[in-house]
Each structure stands twice: as structure tokens, then as C-alpha cells.
Amino acid sequence: MANLKEAEPAPMYDFYSKFYIATKNSLAFSKYCNQVFQKDLTQDGFSDILQLQRMIDITRMNATFDVLDIGCGNGKMAEYISDLTGAHLYGIDYIPEAIEQAQVRTKQKINRLTFQEKFIDELSFLENSFEVIYSVDTMYFSKDYKETIDQFLRILKPKGQIAIFYMEMSFDPSENKSKLLPDKTALAIALEKCDLKYDYYDFTQDNYRLSQLKRRAAKSLEMDFKNEGNQFIYDRLIIESLDENTNYDEYKLTCSRFLYHIKL
């Protein structure tokens, strides 16, 4: 049975393989990212330039830092952060195509950008490697949050920091909604189990705005996606975005978003 379990495909592996091949040359997706996030970093999460800036500010990233991006995709976000701060950014992702694109695109910046194919559950880095580990909308793919955070702690330097953009969702009306609170999310519970104190920044309202913007931008580019043969991206954007008519009070009963910041 153990072997059978190991043979299970990693969640969304096929989708992300297709996604990073398609977005490499998709003008529609590039336009979409520029409209929603102010910059095309091939975002598949919910963090725009302002959210990233907040993370850079609170962690005080600078050119002396070694920083690890968990779930870096094609590395454009890590490259952007390294260009801004001078920090050495390392990125890991489980999609070989995405890592290859990152390596090829940034080969002139190899002194401060390193990309490796790795799973979030197998962070085979040496102890004391990083000042900051961050993750934007990728913790959900960890098989066990506590184990993943324990791995972060092993590879962080003393006084290292963790920054995680994380969303909690609850669509079942009969479900207890307390899990949407910042200290009750599955991630907060795992941080507590690891005896970690954290600050959090609430981006729920911002997420509401971005989710509606995503829907508007996707709809305005529907034909562009279709004509490129990238209907599957359009379909996903529609599923994960929000109708104009949903009001904020309804929305916040289904979803919350926080940036968790841990300082050792």
C-alpha cells in the first residue's frame, strides 16, 4: 500500500506542466497579469506588486540575504524581488519546464538567481542556508504543514524569517467559520504546533478586490485566450475569480487571506 501511495501523482502536476508551457508565449496571459497585478510575473496566486512590496518591507530583504521562494514557477517573481533588493534568490518548483525557463531566462544573473526542481515536501538544502523563506500561494500543496515548517526551520539561519501568503476557504454554509480567523487557519494551527509566534497582515479585502478584477480582466481577454488555444487558462481564471455582484460581507464568510510573518 505504501508504494501505491507514493505512486499517486502530485496534485495539479498535469495542470501546472501545461500552464507553464502555455504561459511562456501567451500574450493574453501577459496582458491579464499586467491588468490584475500591475506587472507580468506569470502570477497564479493572489499577490500583486503591493502585496509583494509589503513582504519585502517587513522582512527588510537586502543584498546580504539568501532568500528561498517555495513554488517559484518560472521564477519571474523571484527575479523581480532580486532585481529590487539585490538579494540572492533561490527558487524551487516541482515543474521541470518552469525551472528550465527560469534558468534559461536568468543565466546572465546567475550570481544572484538559482532555480532548482524540488517538491515542497523534500527541501534538501543544507542547514543554515537562508535568511528568509517565503511562499506565495503554495503552502496548500504541502502534504503536512507542520512537517514543511519544520523543514523551513532546519534550513533557515539563526534569526531567519518566514513569510507566507495564505488563503483559507469555507464554502459550506453549515461549516464553523472560525477557521477563517487569522489564528484559526490550518496554517496558524501548524505554526502554533511548531511553537512559532507570528505577526499577520490581513489581505482579505484586497483579495476580494483582486478576485473581482481577475474576473473582469479574464472576460475582457476571453477571445484572446480562445484564439491562442488557451481556453483552459481562461476557464480556470473564471473558476477562481469572483462575480461583480458578490458583496464583501458575503465574500468574507467564505474566504480570508493573510500574510504570516515569523521571525526566529
Ligand SMILES: C[S@@+](CC[C@H](N)C(=O)[O-])C[C@H]1O[C@@H](n2cnc3c(N)ncnc32)[C@H](O)[C@@H]1O
Ligand atoms: C498557486 S501557484 C503560485 C505560484 C507563484 N508563487 C505565484 O504566486 O504566482 C503554485 C505553485 O506551486 C507549484 N507547486 C505545486 N505543488 C508543488 C509541490 N508539491 N512542490 C513544489 N512546487 C509545487 C506550482 O507549480 C506553482 O508554480
